[in-house]
Amino acid sequence: MRVTIKDVSRIAGVSIKTVSRVLNKEKYVSDETRRKVEEAVAALNFSPSLAARTLAGSRSFQIALIYDNHSPYYIHAVQEGVWNRCREEGVRMLAQPVDVDSPTLALEIGGLIDETHVDGVILSSPVTDAPAALAELERRGIRFVRISPGTNHALTSSVFMDDVQAADDMTTHLINQGHKRIGFVIGHPNHMASDQRHFGYRRALDRAGIAYEPELVRPGTFDFESGMAAAEALLKLAQKPSAIFASNDDMAAGVLSYAHRVGLDVPQDLSVAGFDDTPLAQLVWPPLTTVRQPVLELAYAATDQLFCPDPAIVHQRLQHEVMVRGSTAPLRKS
Amino acid sequence: MRVTIKDVSRIAGVSIKTVSRVLNKEKYVSDETRRKVEEAVAALNFSPSLAARTLAGSRSFQIALIYDNHSPYYIHAVQEGVWNRCREEGVRMLAQPVDVDSPTLALEIGGLIDETHVDGVILSSPVTDAPAALAELERRGIRFVRISPGTNHALTSSVFMDDVQAADDMTTHLINQGHKRIGFVIGHPNHMASDQRHFGYRRALDRAGIAYEPELVRPGTFDFESGMAAAEALLKLAQKPSAIFASNDDMAAGVLSYAHRVGLDVPQDLSVAGFDDTPLAQLVWPPLTTVRQPVLELAYAATDQLFCPDPAIVHQRLQHEVMVRGSTAPLRKS
DNA sequence: GTCCAATAAGACACCGTTGTCATACCGGGG
DNA sequence: CCCCGGTATGACAACGGTGTCTTATTGGAC
Known part of the structure; x- marks a missing residue:
């Protein structure tokens, strides 16, 4: 018993x-x-029933992590960061995948809250920017923190990195290496970060006095195939780019793959840069120059904010870092 | 309210x-x-409190997925498979990462069960083979199903694929391409599958009348770095292998990377094969020949067994498949 | 010595469901 | 006509904790 x-x-x-x-x-x-x-608890190896505590008390000792992100690496890191902080707090984490485009999103989230009585919610991008989700959480007065939201939302906390600056930094890095024709692959349209990275790319070009050329910019969807397709389009241009900056590592891997396929040497013939610094960046050849996004730290910090709300710091920014590896090189004189 | x-x-x-x-x-x-x-439920948008149901009734409408696997792709697929089945059943999934080597593993699992009253547990490799975990679950009389266990355990259900046969098939594929000196990179020692894949490799060689040479077999830990290190060791042998079969895709990516680094052309100079068919296999260049492991299906089937125990089928095997891609080629005559 | 606030601990109702038992109705076989 | 099993519903006590209120005991300030 x-x-x-x-x-x-x-x-x-x-x-x-x-x-x-x-x-x-x-x-x-x-x-x-x-x-x-305490001795008796230890002797009996007693763990209290969360169900009873939840029912009788005002806390449930559970929080929910809601996500819809198709990058396993990203989700894995987010889960780990949130879980690390939860474990310290003695709180359980409910990992809840959802479809951000589902018309029943609000109902699902509402049901989750009613059923589990979670004490708080962590929202991961792109759910961070689903109006239905935000409205539902607010309607119920549930505390929540957003990881890397694309929009500012005065009322609630968030933790993020500066995507604009990061993309600017990477673009500037390429410019400093002598590149002038720099291709860019945009991210998935339902992620706000896609716009921001795109803007950062443009801002860096602008500051360097390089004209923004629409033909050098291609749409993508954050996956390998779209990276490959974008590379194909870019490298078939009359005036080829000497470098391609993809908005995430998966697409950069696609660029790399296409370059290999058509016999280009990376980085001698083409520099390639990614974004995120997922483990993938170091599993491809050559290893990707990319922007390190501190996902684990973001998730940990978000959870920390949920537990220890600091009214002073509502929007916390964590630092990114340009990781220079083998996939980029100075432009050869030709 | x-x-x-x-x-x-x-x-x-x-x-x-x-x-x-x-x-x-x-x-x-x-x-x-x-x-x-039903009309009233719909009108009020009512979702019953799991805490109250758990406390009063004999079910908690929750199951736990316990894992300790450092491959994000694998975990992601397992979570998705389990969740898919849970959603159909209206049951919540608690994803619980653990450290399989922790001395407090049993306590953690016991605490989880006491706190949450989960109705059942899914164990993912390598937790499937942690005696402390199995003993604790049995002691409490909790139903559980194991995904890809390394050991047979008469009393409980499991779902798996035939690792021995799969490794045998891949090795045979390489032999059929004319390879005779085939390097092998063993997996992490705490995964039973590592032994089985190793054995399958050996069995295929044996059947083909090729001697098993210990110098062609290297230890690994399922990660990129160990694959690279193994490749280095193998390719520095006086008599180099013409093909390398790594026990998982991450290590195969490491082999690929080392080959690129030393200027070898894959697959012309060296064939490389992996195992698992994670998305990674198609993100590297050239795309990896590998064994498709039906992880999502395994996870779904395991959860299905938990919900609908069929006394007849206790150990269910799912089919693997050799995926031939660009990283292997027939041996050149030389 | 008295009074009060701070400390320490228990009694008891209550959280929102389900399990058990009791009750009432219905149709058919004897 | 009576009895019975199957159907349909409700009353009420659990489940295992926490919130609130009450009571008893301190130790210092006056």
């Missing part, structure tokens, strides 16, 4: 309520009593 | 218990009453 607080209280020789106090680290418990209770 | 069964019962004009009956699809409810209740 299940071990309950009642059993613990009997062993410790105190009331049920006192055991509850110890469990919840409340004040007004003598050291002596606390010790006895 | 929260919408409760009481509200529903009032609107529908029936007792609380009758609403409960409809929710649980019990018999002995008239069509008329059922309709009224």
